[in-house]
Amino acid sequence: MMGSLKNTFIRYRYIAVYGLLMAVLVFVLKWLQWRFLIAEGSIEIYIGLIALFFTVLGIVVSRQFDRRKVVRTVVIEKEIPVPVQTPFIVDASALENLNLTAREYEVLQLMAKGCSNTEIAEALFLSLSTIKTHASNLFVKMDVTSRTKAIEKAKRLKITP
Amino acid sequence: MMGSLKNTFIRYRYIAVYGLLMAVLVFVLKWLQWRFLIAEGSIEIYIGLIALFFTVLGIVVSRQFDRRKVVRTVVIEKEIPVPVQTPFIVDASALENLNLTAREYEVLQLMAKGCSNTEIAEALFLSLSTIKTHASNLFVKMDVTSRTKAIEKAKRLKITP
DNA sequence: ATCCAGCTCATACTAAAGTACCGAAGTGCA
């Protein structure tokens, strides 16, 4: 209750001050009128003073209101480098160029995971001989001479994670 | 020359406009005074009009100036995530945990690049025996049993690209 | 039906990788 009343006062205090100044001014004017303006011809000075006063008053009041209204928000877009974890995507074209068969690619993938030929054979339910054959064939197709180089090339060509 | 003169005009045009309005006003006031204010008692209305006019004038002039001067800019930074290809950074802590010697780490790095033991020996100007020793030792430290597993683990722990 | 690519497995062999153990030389430190 008290807070909202206080806020209301703050919000409209410029209007209150303006009204108060107006009241003071009326007294001043009446006093000036009574004091000096019996004599004819000084009416121009009187009006000039009033004009000056109200001009200044208008400026002051305007500035008081504008001070809180003219807040221009400028949104500046700032590029912030964010390390984005690239989800692995197979380079399909690179993979097709190698002309690997499905089995050979399977073997290659398991190789890249560090499996030995024996482990690959167990994983695919094949004999060691078969794995060796596939491995040998895929080495020829990939133009490498060892599994280590095959793995390095496969990762470089983005056909294995 | 022409440009600076034009700029000067633009800079002070509000003052010029203000002066012009003042001049016009004098004519209007004189006319009003001659037209209506023969009768006594309407002087308060006359002064009231002048007060109102100059208040409005002050406000208008003030706003014109304030429009360009009192603009408080609030800068709001808007984050724009920019995908940046993560430059490889070694996980120093993971590397330290392995307690690899400098030579062993060198061998590991070359392994990860697909080099055979012979190639590593040639690259480091060492004998094949030495490379085998280093390899065997680093396998124990990395708790793996083959170079392919060592490479896979090294990449997974981010100690090689 | 025939042909062919791909998958499977096998054998035999060579090459490379990996293990184990050893010793010499250098380095840093108490």
Next chain:
DNA sequence: TGCACTTCGGTACTTTAGTATGAGCTGGAT
């Protein structure tokens, strides 16, 4: 100086990887 550690190199051996070749089987294309 002696100790601990690393580096380097060696020998001997086992295991794994890789090559070469052949053969049986299958599904799909011609």
